[in-house]
Amino acid sequence: MRLRETLSDLNPTDIAEFLEEADKKDLPVVFRILPKELAAEVFVQMDSDMQQHLIESFSDSELKDVIDELFMDDMVNIIEEMPASVAKRILKQTNAKTRQMINKLLAYPDTCAGSIMTTEYINIKKSMTVDEAFNRIRKNAVDTEAIYTCYVTDRGRKLLGVVTVRELLLSYSDTLIEDIMDTNIISAGTLDDREEVVNLFERYDLYTLPIVDTENRLVGVITVDDAIDVMQEEASEDIEKMAAILPSEKSYLKTGVFSTFKSRIPWLLFLMISATFTGAIISSFEDRLSKWIGLIAFIPMLMGTGGNSGSQSSVTIIRALSLGDIDFKDIWRVIWKELRVAVICGIVLGAVNFVKLYLVDYLILKSFDEGVLLLEMTAVSLTLVFVVIIAKLVGSVLPIIAKKLGFDPAVMASPLVTTILDALSLLIYFSIAILLLM
Amino acid sequence: MRLRETLSDLNPTDIAEFLEEADKKDLPVVFRILPKELAAEVFVQMDSDMQQHLIESFSDSELKDVIDELFMDDMVNIIEEMPASVAKRILKQTNAKTRQMINKLLAYPDTCAGSIMTTEYINIKKSMTVDEAFNRIRKNAVDTEAIYTCYVTDRGRKLLGVVTVRELLLSYSDTLIEDIMDTNIISAGTLDDREEVVNLFERYDLYTLPIVDTENRLVGVITVDDAIDVMQEEASEDIEKMAAILPSEKSYLKTGVFSTFKSRIPWLLFLMISATFTGAIISSFEDRLSKWIGLIAFIPMLMGTGGNSGSQSSVTIIRALSLGDIDFKDIWRVIWKELRVAVICGIVLGAVNFVKLYLVDYLILKSFDEGVLLLEMTAVSLTLVFVVIIAKLVGSVLPIIAKKLGFDPAVMASPLVTTILDALSLLIYFSIAILLLM
Numbered sequence: 001m002r003l004r005e006t007l008s009d010l011n012p013t014d015i016a017e018f019l020e021e022a023d024k025k026d027l028p029v030v031f032r033i034l035p036k037e038l039a040a041e042v043f044v045q046m047d048s049d050m051q052q053h054l055i056e057s058f059s060d061s062e063l064k065d066v067i068d069e070l071f072m073d074d075m076v077n078i079i080e081e082m083p084a085s086v087a088k089r090i091l092k093q094t095n096a097k098t099r100q101m102i103n104k105l106l107a108y109p110d111t112c113a114g115s116i117m118t119t120e121y122i123n124i125k126k127s128m129t130v131d132e133a134f135n136r137i138r139k140n141a142v143d144t145e146a147i148y149t150c151y152v153t154d155r156g157r158k159l160l161g162v163v164t165v166r167e168l169l170l171s172y173s174d175t176l177i178e179d180i181m182d183t184n185i186i187s188a189g190t191l192d193d194r195e196e197v198v199n200l201f202e203r204y205d206l207y208t209l210p211i212v213d214t215e216n217r218l219v220g221v222i223t224v225d226d227a228i229d230v231m232q233e234e235a236s237e238d239i240e241k242m243a244a245i246l247p248s249e250k251s252y253l254k255t256g257v258f259s260t261f262k263s264r265i266p267w268l269l270f271l272m273i274s275a276t277f278t279g280a281i282i283s284s285f286e287d288r289l290s291k292w293i294g295l296i297a298f299i300p301m302l303m304g305t306g307g308n309s310g311s312q313s314s315v316t317i318i319r320a321l322s323l324g325d326i327d328f329k330d331i332w333r334v335i336w337k338e339l340r341v342a343v344i345c346g347i348v349l350g351a352v353n354f355v356k357l358y359l360v361d362y363l364i365l366k367s368f369d370e371g372v373l374l375l376e377m378t379a380v381s382l383t384l385v386f387v388v389i390i391a392k393l394v395g396s397v398l399p400i401i402a403k404k405l406g407f408d409p410a411v412m413a414s415p416l417v418t419t420i421l422d423a424l425s426l427l428i429y430f431s432i433a434i435l436l437l438m
Numbered sequence: 439m440r441l442r443e444t445l446s447d448l449n450p451t452d453i454a455e456f457l458e459e460a461d462k463k464d465l466p467v468v469f470r471i472l473p474k475e476l477a478a479e480v481f482v483q484m485d486s487d488m489q490q491h492l493i494e495s496f497s498d499s500e501l502k503d504v505i506d507e508l509f510m511d512d513m514v515n516i517i518e519e520m521p522a523s524v525a526k527r528i529l530k531q532t533n534a535k536t537r538q539m540i541n542k543l544l545a546y547p548d549t550c551a552g553s554i555m556t557t558e559y560i561n562i563k564k565s566m567t568v569d570e571a572f573n574r575i576r577k578n579a580v581d582t583e584a585i586y587t588c589y590v591t592d593r594g595r596k597l598l599g600v601v602t603v604r605e606l607l608l609s610y611s612d613t614l615i616e617d618i619m620d621t622n623i624i625s626a627g628t629l630d631d632r633e634e635v636v637n638l639f640e641r642y643d644l645y646t647l648p649i650v651d652t653e654n655r656l657v658g659v660i661t662v663d664d665a666i667d668v669m670q671e672e673a674s675e676d677i678e679k680m681a682a683i684l685p686s687e688k689s690y691l692k693t694g695v696f697s698t699f700k701s702r703i704p705w706l707l708f709l710m711i712s713a714t715f716t717g718a719i720i721s722s723f724e725d726r727l728s729k730w731i732g733l734i735a736f737i738p739m740l741m742g743t744g745g746n747s748g749s750q751s752s753v754t755i756i757r758a759l760s761l762g763d764i765d766f767k768d769i770w771r772v773i774w775k776e777l778r779v780a781v782i783c784g785i786v787l788g789a790v791n792f793v794k795l796y797l798v799d800y801l802i803l804k805s806f807d808e809g810v811l812l813l814e815m816t817a818v819s820l821t822l823v824f825v826v827i828i829a830k831l832v833g834s835v836l837p838i839i840a841k842k843l844g845f846d847p848a849v850m851a852s853p854l855v856t857t858i859l860d861a862l863s864l865l866i867y868f869s870i871a872i873l874l875l876m
Contacts, residue, residue: 293727
């Protein structure tokens with residue numbers, strides 16, 4: 001019983017982590033020691049492999065005990081991760097009404113608000129008094145995650161207003177809800193994009209957000225802890241896509257070697273093969289290049305600077321799109337801004353490069369013949385100016401257009417933009433070189 | 439009065455946005471229309487330029503009205519953004535105790551937990567009853583942002599336990615706090631890194647987090663809405679650093695052209711100049727290259743694949759470090775995992791490339807002479823295998839070591855890793871080419 005006491009003093013998240021590191025076959029034994037309610041909380045925090053392992057070791061009545069303690073949204077999350085046979089066993093332990101609700105929630109696509117909401121919330125009528133509202137909260141608090149905001153609906157479940165526990169505490173016990181409810185409600189639709197929905201939490205400092213159907217009937221709420229998970233997932237996903245990785249759901253150490261390989265190889269293959277274009281451009285200039293072989297040494301610098309300039313812009317724009325700071329209507333403001341930034345960056349880089357070529361490459365490294373010095377220096381520096389300008393324009397416009405066309409802007413980020421810019425940089429470089437030198 | 443009614447129906451965030459788009463000189467007039475409490479909420483949501491403009495138009499008594507309604511953490515945030523003269527004017531309107539508190543909060547470095555906490559929270563004693571706790575909440579609710587968690591402290595302000603309003607609602611009114619308080623408290627220190635602190639909100643699904651000094655005395659709390667802001671800021675910062683941009687605080691459209699230029703040019707300059715190394719490597723092989731000019735066409739593909747492989751790893755590791763999924767002790771697990779992923783990726787890429795070279799470059803583009811076909815194909819493909827392995831190892835280890843040494847891992851991301859890998863890729867390529875072909 002010592003273990004039981006020690007564990008009961010810990011936080012569910014920490015217990016779950018402790019159990020994950022313990023021997024897998026001891027898991028059911030240790031788990032059975034936990035008090036019922038705590039056991040369910042720990043269960044929610046475990047990863048899906050462990051949950052499955054536990055469920056498989058449970059008797060039907062043990063399984064029912066855990067399930068009865070779960071909040072609706074957690075239950076749906078768990079069922080989503082389980083193989084069909086385990087999911088079926090879980091559903092068998094729930095009553096018909098819960099089962100129907102779960103199936104409805106499971107039907108929402110992963111990317112929409114409906115998929116992260118819970119159907120348990122405090123529902124009150126506008127004719128209730130503050131005291132009656134408190135009683136309603138007390139009655140439902142055990143089964144409800146979000147109890148600090150009450151939702152006022154009419155008979156048709158239409159959302160009329162919200163009242164927070166703060167307002168209830170500050171009102172007289174016989175005050176009518178309709179006199180204190182806030183009718184200016186921030187809500188979202190079940191099928192709204194979940195990324196845009198969680199941005200509302202940041203914008204309006206919300207604890208919960210009501211989710212309504214197309215007829216403004218309340219169907220569920222999203223709680224701030226789930227909104228935070230989605231924010232962090234979406235940020236991680238954007239970061240992964242920007243780095244040419246297919247997004248994964250598990251954390252780094254929990255993803256297997258083969259899964260990691262599978263998330264990384266597609267873009268590497270695509271980008272490797274698309275680099276055939278840059279290769280072909282170089283090959284087609286090969287004969288002329290052999291006379292000016294000194295120019296080749298600057299290809300990596302020009303392509304690198306073009307790529308970096310472009311990804312600075314694309315990444316900034318993608319993040320701003322994700323956070324809802326800009327959208328398609330801002331495209332001209334973005335272009336005008338990026339153009340000015342690009343011209344200043346291009347001129348500064350070109351000028352510094354010109355001086356660097358003279359001081360480092362000519363005087364120290366002695367890479368230039370004196371005869372062509374000025375022309376080669378001009379060709380390289382001029383290319384730099386144009387490459388930076390084109391890079392910043394392509395990098396900023398592409399993600400906005402991608403989003404408008406319904407593609408994922410993050411996929412348009414660094415690697416794809418870089419590949420396009422690599423080819424453009426070379427074409428600009430060789431054209432300027434031919435113009436000036438040949 | 440029509441405008442007053444219309445505005446009062448809106449959310450403070452939306453009113454602030456509406457005002458930002460209105461004419462700046464009308465701002466004080468419209469602002470004065472708002473009811474006092476709403477005016478303060480709108481004020482908090484405005485950007486600092488507008489706040490400053492408004493403060494400068496306020497009389498001292500108007501300023502005091504707004505300031506009296508502000509929560510402590512919002513006031514500190516506003517003062518931080520103001521020029522010294524305006525900050526002084528604000529401080530003059532507060533009483534000595536508040537002023538002392540503000541100065542203490544202002545002294546915390548921006549990167550630590552103390553800088554985002556508020557000093558207003560519900561403080562109760564363990565000898566109180568549930569009813570007395572509710573009275574305390576009612577008395578303080580107007581001036582306190584975080585009222586759903588009460589903090590139990592002893593006479594020396596040492597934190598003993600927490601009680602949520604949920605638990606209070608579910609307890610009898612004469613129950614003693616000490617019988618229901620949770621003594622297993624998740625807390626953080628004032629000087630803890632704010633990024634690590636906000637991760638606790640995600641880990642433990644918190645609404646508020648108590649912040650204690652080195653002697654475990656409660657000094658403030660962080661609320662979930664501020665934690666969310668920090669999470670999004672930290673993610674944006676990481677994304678910016680990964681894309682070789684110095685992080686900016688304002689949103690994209692609110693940042694001026696020159697500020698944007700200043701945040702982008704340092705890394706572009708640094709990376710441009712450091713590309714001198716790759717240029718020098720190419721130059722030093724120039725004489726031998728002129729005989730094998732066909733090899734040059736593959737440089738962009740090899741450098742690109744190396745860069746992409748490396749940034750896939752570095753970006754994944756940097757994000758995992760930020761979220762607290764891995765730390766320094768995991769370095770060997772990371773290396774072992776990345777090595778296996780890299781070997782599979784390298785072999786697949788090398789093999790696909792070998793076939794592609796034959797089908798596309800030899801049969802279609804006719805870039806190869808038959809005599810050296812096999813050797814050149816082998817050289818390119820073999821380089822690919824080694825480049826991918828080295829890229830993934832460097833890309834994953836560098837951020838972990840950077841963090842251990844106290845540098846920012848995000849700065850070690852794509853661009854810097856890419857520059858190092860560009861040079862390594864070339865050296866590997868030329869070494870293998872010389873070995874096989876010369």
